Amino acid sequence: MARWPDSDGGYPEGAGPEVHNLTQLFQLIALGRTTAIMPESIVSNLRRDLTAVPVPDAPPVTTVIAWPPGSRDRAVADLIRVATRL
Numbered sequence: 001m002a003r004w005p006d007s008d009g010g011y012p013e014g015a016g017p018e019v020h021n022l023t024q025l026f027q028l029i030a031l032g033r034t035t036a037i038m039p040e041s042i043v044s045n046l047r048r049d050l051t052a053v054p055v056p057d058a059p060p061v062t063t064v065i066a067w068p069p070g071s072r073d074r075a076v077a078d079l080i081r082v083a084t085r086l
Contacts, residue, residue: 002017016034026047030047065080
């Protein structure tokens with residue numbers, strides 16, 4: 001599995017390649033050098049040469065939304081309203 005940098009910039013121990021961004025990760029997957037477990041929402045952004053397989057028994061994850069304090073952006077307000085209903 002690919003390894004992402006920790007908050008201090010270092011990488012966790014492991015055998016997988018170090019990655020810096022999704023473009024690099026997708027390239028490494030296409031080259032057969034790694035695999036990744038990603039949220040279902042990423043599937044629509046996959047390159048055409050990659051395949052996603054659902055993992056129905058994967059543990060659930062918590063999703064958070066962040067925005068600037070005092071924001072009056074209507075689109076952000078709409079997103080928060082919809083997300084909190086789910």
